[in-house]
Amino acid sequence: MDIQQLVRELKIENKSKIVMLVADGLGGLPIEPGGPTELEAAKTPNLDALAKRGVQGSMNPIAPGITPGSGPGHLGLFGYEPVKYLIGRGALEATGVGFKLGPKDVAIRCNFCTLDANGNICDRRAGRIPTEESGPLAIKLRQVKIPGVEVFVEPVKEHRFVVIFRGEGLAGNVADTDPQKTGVPPLDPVPHNDASKRTAEIAKQFVAQAQKLLAGEKKANGLTMRGFSAAPVIPSYQEVYGLKAAAIAVYPMYKGLAQLVGMELVGEPTTLSEEIDVLEKAWNDYDFFFVHFKYTDSRGEDGNFPEKVRMIEQFDAIIPRVAALNPMVLIVTGDHSTPARLASHSWHSVPTLLVSETCRPDGLTAFNEKAALHGGLGQFQAVYLMPLALAHAERLAKFGA
Amino acid sequence: MDIQQLVRELKIENKSKIVMLVADGLGGLPIEPGGPTELEAAKTPNLDALAKRGVQGSMNPIAPGITPGSGPGHLGLFGYEPVKYLIGRGALEATGVGFKLGPKDVAIRCNFCTLDANGNICDRRAGRIPTEESGPLAIKLRQVKIPGVEVFVEPVKEHRFVVIFRGEGLAGNVADTDPQKTGVPPLDPVPHNDASKRTAEIAKQFVAQAQKLLAGEKKANGLTMRGFSAAPVIPSYQEVYGLKAAAIAVYPMYKGLAQLVGMELVGEPTTLSEEIDVLEKAWNDYDFFFVHFKYTDSRGEDGNFPEKVRMIEQFDAIIPRVAALNPMVLIVTGDHSTPARLASHSWHSVPTLLVSETCRPDGLTAFNEKAALHGGLGQFQAVYLMPLALAHAERLAKFGA
16 A cells, blocks of 8 residues: 555645654664663653653664665655655755755765875775865866766765766766775776666766866865765655645755755754754744754764763753644654664664644653553554654545545 | 565675574464463473563564465565465475476375275375375376376375476466365366466376376375475575575475575484584574474464473473574564464464564563563564564665665
């Protein structure tokens, strides 16, 4: 069954508000056997109060055992089957810096690197060169000219930048050039099929010219390319759900993801508190609000259990401000788990909470992984979260007579 | 979503070991209202100790309400969608006795029976004729000659044997000839479609010649045919998961099933204890070990509740030897339920336990049907067991950027 298609047919528009708070990488693991997870260790009086009013569930972002990247993780939360709607890294990164991808574009996520005299990679990330220094280098690469194709180069952060080729007959199916190790030269951009031959050829020309432009640079004299990708074709939130949706996020990737499903970026917050300021200000202008909190994931990726606990507590602290807006449906979830113990994304399910006046109480009094196992939503797939939200927002008609 | 395809794309090879212990027909029912199931009645200190370290779930082999045969039950455990990969009984039996089926083969599971003077069946299983007597009869049938087709006849156990036709234009879609009752003659082999007409015709010739060869025999003078089946095309464990897999089993059918997915048969154990001897000896040579224990199912099929309890306790007793090998992932499950109360396979979910250092504790302290309902894996489909095992074995890459 295509649940999104069904929802699309049943949607009703009304004035209700839905808020989805995403604490990135929320789910965790005990740092030592027998101990609590990060969420169990954190003092979360506000989330626990919500747990008494809502229903919990243990959510699989993709499927049991599958560890999602940020793209598929968020698409699932937004109700789009992640395996159906694949977004390349390049497309994600381009959208994240505000570049509007068109149908003739192929975007490539690039890294500055350092090369030795033989052209072998010394540092795959050019010592994580600061953004102030990498930005001008990326701008310099705008001098690259390739006949028959428009070339765009956009700085991102640190060693990252994005290149977009615009022209006829381009395709995303080209192999990454990052060899994933040092002491060897970057790989050639190899096309995976006939349709992507021209793109690979253009990429090769780009690298050759870029290498010359960077030749004298001390901090970064080379580049690698990955995630060659055309713009994905994704139906919008408005189209699918009838929702005017706002995205409130600090980091480019999440802004990009939200824009790909047709959300509007609101404000330019730099902290969680500022994100809630933006939410309050925009309250009357949208139906749906996606609010992204990055640092639960960051501290998980760092392998820093106590700091992830602290980030969860910071997240908990803003809950009263959100609850005070009195959304018809309030969701608290994550796009995947990032246990500090693993210092990476993981496949473990994500504790998820939905609060609405129409929730059937599940008797839980705390919000965490163990509680979520016994919640009213059971174990469920991420793509069912939006249908549930819409139902509680009275935005779905009865199916069938 | 085709989860196996996704896993195939994400697989990583490493040195980790995965053990899947299958207690056939593990799940049960109370023999009387209010009583325990077989697994709840059994003293299982070792399984309960594992439960404290792992996660449990209540596994549906196929789908709620569907009772699996051994073939689909195991295919689900192995991660192959059982409705997609159908294996005929004949193919299963042939593989089980070590016959390598080729693409031009059709295999048929046959039973010796006894016929009266009018050709009506007296005993559908020829009094469960002992293997020592049925073997030579099966060998005698190798005298059957059919123009244009090679005929193989292989003894199995007791009244069972298997016939393989090899030739051009054969197909499996032929009706069983066992009328499932006595006092009537065996049915004709009727083709279900045009493609299987030739096979049905050959089967008719085989029966005619076989009947003559058996005419003077006292213990068995007839035969029935069932499960006409071509060799199934199933991608191997190596291909799909990148796993070098060993199968350790006593009974032919399970050996056959394992071989169909590309596992190698290891050792020739005749008891559970010998199976674990084999496991220990082969430990360094494989990535994945399927260990099959038959007698939980057999005693369930017998309707013998106390003996099934005893078999579960025997199974529990070998757990420390397996755990001592320290596999990265240890799974305890069954291919279906076989409640003694029903004396047959059933559709009830199967308590399943996965133990790994990366399990998120679910707070359970015993392994049984009731506990499994509250486990970290929730209610889940069998095809997700292998993805979970691979994830915990660090054998799956992140999906998407």
